[in-house]
Amino acid sequence: MAYRPSRSRAPGGAAPTGPATLRRANLSLVLRELRDHTSLSRAEIAQATGLHRATVSNLMAELLERRLVREVGVEHVGAIGRPRRAVALHGAHVGALGMEINVDYIAVHGTDLSGRSLVERRLVHDAMGSDPDSAVRRLGLVAKEAVEAMRRAGAVPSGIVVAVPGLVDVTRGVVTLAPNLHWRNLPLAEQLSSILGRRRVPVRVDNDANLAALAEYTSGVAAGTPHLVYLTGEVGVGGGIISGGELLRGADGFSGEVGHLRVDPNGDRCGCGRIGCWETKVGLAALVRAAMPEQAYGLPGMPVPDPDERVAEIARGLASGDRRMMTAVAQVGEWLGLGGSILANLFNPRVIVIGGYFASLAEWLLPHAQDQLRRLVVADPAAQCRFVASTLGFGAASRGAASMVVNHIIDDPTILDSLPRPAP
Numbered sequence: 001m002a003y004r005p006s007r008s009r010a011p012g013g014a015a016p017t018g019p020a021t022l023r024r025a026n027l028s029l030v031l032r033e034l035r036d037h038t039s040l041s042r043a044e045i046a047q048a049t050g051l052h053r054a055t056v057s058n059l060m061a062e063l064l065e066r067r068l069v070r071e072v073g074v075e076h077v078g079a080i081g082r083p084r085r086a087v088a089l090h091g092a093h094v095g096a097l098g099m100e101i102n103v104d105y106i107a108v109h110g111t112d113l114s115g116r117s118l119v120e121r122r123l124v125h126d127a128m129g130s131d132p133d134s135a136v137r138r139l140g141l142v143a144k145e146a147v148e149a150m151r152r153a154g155a156v157p158s159g160i161v162v163a164v165p166g167l168v169d170v171t172r173g174v175v176t177l178a179p180n181l182h183w184r185n186l187p188l189a190e191q192l193s194s195i196l197g198r199r200r201v202p203v204r205v206d207n208d209a210n211l212a213a214l215a216e217y218t219s220g221v222a223a224g225t226p227h228l229v230y231l232t233g234e235v236g237v238g239g240g241i242i243s244g245g246e247l248l249r250g251a252d253g254f255s256g257e258v259g260h261l262r263v264d265p266n267g268d269r270c271g272c273g274r275i276g277c278w279e280t281k282v283g284l285a286a287l288v289r290a291a292m293p294e295q296a297y298g299l300p301g302m303p304v305p306d307p308d309e310r311v312a313e314i315a316r317g318l319a320s321g322d323r324r325m326m327t328a329v330a331q332v333g334e335w336l337g338l339g340g341s342i343l344a345n346l347f348n349p350r351v352i353v354i355g356g357y358f359a360s361l362a363e364w365l366l367p368h369a370q371d372q373l374r375r376l377v378v379a380d381p382a383a384q385c386r387f388v389a390s391t392l393g394f395g396a397a398s399r400g401a402a403s404m405v406v407n408h409i410i411d412d413p414t415i416l417d418s419l420p421r422p423a424p
């Protein structure tokens with residue numbers, strides 16, 4: 001199931017102005033159909049897009065010449081064995097690089113146009129112990145290495161999207177506020193571009209939960225569910241909302257800051273400076289503080305462990321019946337259900353996909369969370385909303401970021417014209 005960008009598809013081909021615009025729009029139409037299916041014949045594409053057979057043949061010749069699609073041979077359809085010459089999305093030489101910077105890691109996911117994974121990495125990163133300059137330098141270094149690795153794999157990156165846990169001005173590529181990274185008004189796209197220098201890969205920035213929601217909608221456990229909420233379970237908690245098959249961004253692109261819903265006016269101070277935010281109850285730091293206080297985040301002299309290792313240690317404790325950990329997880333589960341019920345009352349999703357550490361501890365968290373959700377959601381059908389654990393792991397946002405790059409190319413394949421041509 002594929003993400004549909006907000007601009008709608010015009011049956012019978014798009015109806016924009018000049019011939020160049022028309023050609024671009026029609027190339028995009030065809031690529032979008034191929035992205036949504038494993039392979040299609042020219043006749044099937046013509047039928048699905050409403051374009052003439054001859055137009056499809058012309059467009060296909062251009063796409064084949066650009067190596068964005070490939071012939072997948074002759075298939076035999078039905079008992080009579082009628083042959084069908086099919087084509088599929090290809091673009092093995094076109095790279096899409098997704099990255100994520102978070103409180104304790106940097107993740108990289110590079111694919112080609114067809115979504116084939118080329119590079120996948122996760123590195124421990126101490127955002128709490130680094131200033132914005134050094135964090136951006138590190139991110140730039142990781143980006144450079146990933147660009148080179150993709151080139152060695154034969155793909156020229158045609159764009160980078162960086163997922164950030166915070167408010168992002170997507171148009172300008174500026175991180176307006178990322179409380180847990182201590183970033184404010186950081187022109188990340190511009191700074192990364194200047195670090196990448198002559199590699200000149202266009203850089204965009206987006207919110208991590210939005211990108212993870214996109215990854216869930218296109219390839220995750222709830223793929224194709226048009227009404228879903230995704231929650232990141234990291235030190236911070238963000239939300240991405242897919243409503244009617246569209247990513248809900250709001251007036252300024254700032255929707256989904258669910259971690260800062262105030263759920264307890266008498267609670268703890270949050271990284272954002274406010275009191276009693278939801279993430280002070282359900283974020284990984286809150287769980288670690290309750291489950292193993294001697295290893296709480298932010299204690300002086302504590303090295304930053306890999307979040308997976310931390311969560312694995314808690315999972316081992318839970319499996320062996322550690323009482324303190326059981327109590328901690330039950331509490332977090334209840335707060336998770338309480339916050340989830342606010343979202344279910346607001347957005348009426350079919351599923352709430354929980355990612356990050358929530359997914360790793362789903363077995364212990366979900367009974368408590370689902371119970372609260374049932375009690376607190378007002379409308380009966382809405383109460384049938386289920387929590388579901390993501391299977392994409394900590395890499396969901398970087399995977400969604402790579403999908404976003406692919407979507408940009410599919411929306412306008414002519415952007416590839418301005419990129420360096422790879423060797424055939």
Ligand SMILES: [Zn+2]
Nearest residue numbers: 260270272277
């Ligand atoms: Zn907050």
